[in-house]
Amino acid sequence: MAEDNSGEISFKKETVSKLLARFFKEDKTRLGGDAAVLMAEMLRIFVREAAVRSQKQAESEDCDQVDIEHFEKILPQLLLDF
Amino acid sequence: AWFKLQRLKAAVHYTVARICERLGEEHRREFSRQAVAAITETAVRQCDIFSKDLEAFARHAKRSTVSTEDVKLLARRSAALSIYIQNKVEELNQGQSLKK
Numbered sequence: 001m002a003e004d005n006s007g008e009i010s011f012k013k014e015t016v017s018k019l020l021a022r023f024f025k026e027d028k029t030r031l032g033g034d035a036a037v038l039m040a041e042m043l044r045i046f047v048r049e050a051a052v053r054s055q056k057q058a059e060s061e062d063c064d065q066v067d068i069e070h071f072e073k074i075l076p077q078l079l080l081d082f
Numbered sequence: 083a084w085f086k087l088q089r090l091k092a093a094v095h096y097t098v099a100r101i102c103e104r105l106g107e108e109h110r111r112e113f114s115r116q117a118v119a120a121i122t123e124t125a126v127r128q129c130d131i132f133s134k135d136l137e138a139f140a141r142h143a144k145r146s147t148v149s150t151e152d153v154k155l156l157a158r159r160s161a162a163l164s165i166y167i168q169n170k171v172e173e174l175n176q177g178q179s180l181k182k
Contacts, residue, residue: 009097009100009101009104010097011094011097012093012097015090015093015094015097016129018086018090019090019094019126019129019133020129020132020133020136021133022086022087022090022133023129023130023132023133023134024133024134024137025134025137026137026146028146029137029140029141029146029147029148030146030147030148031136031147031148032147032148032149032150034149034150034171034174035136035148035149035150035152035153037170037174038150038153038167038170038171038174039132039136039153041167041170042132042153042156042157042163042167043094043125043128043129043132044097044101045163045166046125046128047097047098047101047121047125048101048105050121050124050125051098051101051102051105051113051121052105054113054117054121055105055106055109055111055113058111059109059111063111064111064112065111065112065113065114066102066106066111066112066113066114066117067114067116067117068114068116068117068120070117071117071120071121071124072120075124078124079128080159081159081160081163082128082159082160082163
């Protein structure tokens with residue numbers, strides 16, 4: 001998927017925009033173009049934050065692999081931050 | 083409709099997997115398949131919350147189109163995130179004035 005010029009792996013604007021549109025309660029609600037670009041960025045930060053925090057959790061437990069329980073431990077605080 | 087959501091989830095999963103893979107290489111700590119799947123599932127659920135909040139913010143301002151102002155409100159909880167999004171908005175605005 002698209003990588004921006006900073007070399008970051010990011011979500012496609014269309015994917016995010018279709019996904020968000022699916023969850024709107026009213027049919028007439030639309031997502032503006034710039035808002036869609038920002039939301040792709042928000043989702044990237046959310047996922048990156050989830051992954052980095054899980055990795056740190058695995059590190060603190062001296063585990064070589066990041067597993068689901070590491071993610072579960074960081075999940076409550078992650079959700080509070082977003 | 084269910085099929086379409088599955089396809090969107092698959093697209094999200096693809097990018098989540100790539101982000102995890104890159105971090106795994108950088109820090110020499112790989113992600114298990116289940117961990118990647120759990121992050122994807124959470125990201126999709128978070129999108130559900132994001133979109134309902136955005137829709138409510140837009141309606142509160144009597145708009146039916148979600149704007150960058152609504153995204154700024156969404157990012158208000160964390161100071162760092164809020165500043166980051168604010169800067170992105172300015173970048174987008176500058177890009178537009180260059181085109182004109």
